[in-house]
Amino acid sequence: MNKERLLSAEDICEYFGIGRDTLYKLIYNKGLPAYRLGKLWKFKKKEVDRWLKISARPPVRKQKPWVEASC
Numbered sequence: 311m312n313k314e315r316l317l318s319a320e321d322i323c324e325y326f327g328i329g330r331d332t333l334y335k336l337i338y339n340k341g342l343p344a345y346r347l348g349k350l351w352k353f354k355k356k357e358v359d360r361w362l363k364i365s366a367r368p369p370v371r372k373q374k375p376w377v378e379a380s381c
Contacts, residue, residue: 317355
C-alpha cells in the first residue's frame with residue numbers, strides 16, 4: 311500500500327511561495343492536481359512536481375538590444 315503523505319493547501323502555498331487565492335486559481339483554472347476531502351484540499355507531492363515540470367514556462371532570457379551594423 312502506498313503511504314505517500316498528502317500535503318495540505320498551506321504546505322503547497324509555502325512550497326510555491328504563493329497565497330491561497332492563487333493556489334485555488336491554479337486548481338480551478340490551470341489543472342493543478344488536488345483532492346477535495348470535505349472542506350480540505352490535499353495534494354500528492356509527486357503529482358504536483360510532475361504538473362510543475364509540464365506546466366512551467368521556460369525562463370525568459372534577456373536579449374541584447376538590437377544593434378544595427380554600421381557600414
